[in-house]
Amino acid sequence: MDESFRNMLLAAADASVLTEDLIVEILSRVPYTSICRFKCVSKSWLALCSDPALRTKSPPTLSGFFYRSNRRSRNFTNLSGRGWPMVDPSLSFLPSSCKTIQIMDSSNGLLLCGYANKYEYEYLVCNPATEKWAVLPDTKSTVGMHTARLCFDPAVSSHFRVFLLVKDRLQVTGVKLYSSKTRAWTYRQSEWGDNCIVHDAAKSVFFDGTMHFTTSGSLVVTVDMELSRWRKIPTPHPTNSSFIGMSQGRLYLVRCDYNNDYHLSVWVLETCGDDEEWILKHSVSKSELCEPCQLNSPRSLALTAIHPERNLIFCTMEHGDIVSYDLDSRVMHTIFPPRPNKACMYQPYIPCFSEWLSDGH
Numbered sequence: 293m294d295e296s297f298r299n300m301l302l303a304a305a306d307a308s309v310l311t312e313d314l315i316v317e318i319l320s321r322v323p324y325t326s327i328c329r330f331k332c333v334s335k336s337w338l339a340l341c342s343d344p345a346l347r348t349k350s351p352p353t354l355s356g357f358f359y360r361s362n363r364r365s366r367n368f369t370n371l372s373g374r375g376w377p378m379v380d381p382s383l384s385f386l387p388s389s390c391k392t393i394q395i396m397d398s399s400n401g402l403l404l405c406g407y408a409n410k411y412e413y414e415y416l417v418c419n420p421a422t423e424k425w426a427v428l429p430d431t432k433s434t435v436g437m438h439t440a441r442l443c444f445d446p447a448v449s450s451h452f453r454v455f456l457l458v459k460d461r462l463q464v465t466g467v468k469l470y471s472s473k474t475r476a477w478t479y480r481q482s483e484w485g486d487n488c489i490v491h492d493a494a495k496s497v498f499f500d501g502t503m504h505f506t507t508s509g510s511l512v513v514t515v516d517m518e519l520s521r522w523r524k525i526p527t528p529h530p531t532n533s534s535f536i537g538m539s540q541g542r543l544y545l546v547r548c549d550y551n552n553d554y555h556l557s558v559w560v561l562e563t564c565g566d567d568e569e570w571i572l573k574h575s576v577s578k579s580e581l582c583e584p585c586q587l588n589s590p591r592s593l594a595l596t597a598i599h600p601e602r603n604l605i606f607c608t609m610e611h612g613d614i615v616s617y618d619l620d621s622r623v624m625h626t627i628f629p630p631r632p633n634k635a636c637m638y639q640p641y642i643p644c645f646s647e648w649l650s651d652g653h
Contacts, residue, residue, distance in 0.1 A: 352446075354599055357606075357614065357628075358395050358403070358639040366395070368641070369614070373627040378643065385423040390416060395637075397442040399498055401644020402452055404442035415440060417452055417472075421643045425653050428470055431456060431477060438468075439490055441505075443498040443517070446646045449473075453517060455503055457490055464488045469519055483522035484513045495595075499538045506534050512545070528559055528570045537598030544598055545570060546605060556581065558605070558619060574603070574619040581617070581624075597640040608638055 355378055356370040368381035383405075386393070393405040393416070406415050412432065418425035431438075438459065444452040456468040458479075463486065469478045482488065489508040490496075496505045502514045502521075512525040512534075527534055533548040543561040558574040581593060596614060597606040603619040606627075614628040 379420040398639045399442040399444040480519040535595040
């Protein structure tokens, strides 16, 4: 919202031209992180912007990143890189028995967290914006033997799902699926075939009702919410590294080619009936990535996230700082500069204020 429009809205509100319902309806079309800036205008605006109904109506958007420092403390940085964290990074609302948890994945406002309990691994899902949480039933998971991912789309359902990739010597042999609707785990043997390796750090995305995983080969493997449809989607040309994400309602793939003087390419999956094709949208050279950050090698950059509404990618550098790169303007911006305590393990965060259905707290 620009300055002139804000002044017009305030003037109209003061003159009682607009009712409070109309103001809420207008503001509900503005991301909540932008609305928060208006809390300091007056006490009445503070009350209006703090209205739970307004928060629920506001469109969700990427607001920042959870991360862990080398001191193993949890932190949060806003997308602007400035101001107090919009949520409590310590997750202090969780019980004291869960203070050693690690954030393993995020999905549309929910966090999947895990913690070791003797020789087994336990999981919980929480919403930092509403401070709701639920512990998942025991999975009999041995520490280090599973890759866990979270699926949640409040526009489709108030329930979430958790995927556990069961592995044998790195190869995926099956999938355990937890549904907050049934409150139970389901197991299916993998139908992706032999030599399907999904690393713990590999990116995954929940898109169009299906979970997508990048593999160590040149494939994206998918499985639906009923564990009934298993697919393998070839990626464009063999690559050293690939990253997937959802942006502007479509599935994006970012490839890092360390050969041929290195370049980064951005592809989008176009579908027509049963036919699928990766279409090249952007290509970024080594110099475009390295010169703004004064890097000797692009290998120091690690892809972290894709903006859900803009042609913007986020990367972390070897010293822990995070930068954004605008694929349209070709401009790089530092969001989180280097700090004494190196940051790592960034998780993008989109706040969600809607109610979720679970047996949690």
